[in-house]
Amino acid sequence: MTERVAVIGLGAMGGGMARALLGAGYAVTVFNRTRERAEPLAAEGAVLAPSAGDAAAGADVVVLSLADEPAVDEVLFGDVVGRLRPGTVLVDTTTVSPSYARTTATRLAASGVRRLELCVLGNPEMAAAGKLRLFVAGDATAAGRAAGVLSALGQEVRHVGGPGSASTLKLALNLLLGVQTAGLGEAVAFAEAAGLDREVLVDVLLDSGWRSPVLAFRAGFVRRREYRPAGFRSALMHKDLALALEQAEAHRLALPLCREAAGRYAAAVAAGRADEDAAVVAELAGEEKR
Known part of the structure; x- marks a missing residue:
């Protein structure tokens, strides 16, 4: 040893x-x-x-x-x-x-x-x-x-x-996590705007083919409406998506979903929620109106 x-x-x-x-x-x-x-x-x-x-x-x-x-x-x-x-x-x-x-x-x-x-x-x-x-x-x-x-x-x-190989892998996986978490946030906002309780959505999600360990972990924060202590801070999620976009530029890739998701976490940071779990984007999505 x-x-x-x-x-x-x-x-x-x-x-x-x-x-x-x-x-x-x-x-x-x-x-x-x-x-x-x-x-x-x-x-x-x-x-x-x-x-x-x-x-x-x-x-x-x-x-x-x-x-x-x-x-x-x-x-x-x-x-x-x-x-x-x-x-x-x-x-x-x-x-x-x-x-x-x-x-x-x-x-x-x-x-x-x-x-x-x-x-x-x-x-x-x-x-x-x-x-x-x-x-x-x-x-x-x-x-x-x-x-x-x-x-x-x-x-x-x-x-x-x-x-560089492990860094590339980590950014690719966090890109996927960031997009999925932002999608979960919008699904919650959509359900609640239409009158469906988030508890119902989360329960169905966790007992369905859409379930995954990472989404289940984030859904726990959303269910409780509590985002501290964070499993993965919004600020770090934004940082990692920004790094992915920076590296994508070198390969002439646009990554539009990554760019949109990065904007979600940038908004969370700007709203003073940098140290809360990245799942807090569910609350921000519910506050946005056209």
Whole structure:
């Protein structure tokens, strides 16, 4: 077993992954810019580091779970990279663009650090239970060195290719999730405008051929009309759809459904609902009138 693991970024998914690693018997050092998120993990056996660099120093595997590319630039290249030993494996679960993933891998390789990017499928509960599905891109040798950590995090681990491959897969899947969730929101708005209770719609959906695990998870928020704590924040959904559109431009793709869905989440962010689950678009759809 690789003994020394650092987890940097303890949001819903990062915190869950840290718990899974602790449960698997790893010595885990954690850091989060908001210390309050790190403190419960200390009670569970993690060591709290005063900085991201201190967390990473001496680690064999560093797991990064941040919000976006600027956060990676600030944390990884601002504080962490100078503290990593040659041969360290960086497991980056942050959703970034494929081009950014490739550039980051090249920059780290110059320091002797091997980067693995992960397309992570699952929710915070699955993360804490070590039941995520992990699609890994990057150096196969590095994936072998981190195999124990990856197995502790996921019930399925699959290598999908070189740098950028996992990022492409994640953006494609989040594109589909974003469009489906926006569609669910409009279905709810339509049903309620016509006098049908959303409970009826959700019940029928969950017992029909339209049911899927991801829609069922989002439908739970819609049924309760409660969108905190978020499984996947509106702000992050908007960010990922914007990244997909940016990458599509390079391939001369229009992606009109993605563009329309991105507008839904942009509206949620503008309405002050950035930190609520992406399913909150159901409430915004019901407020819009022609």
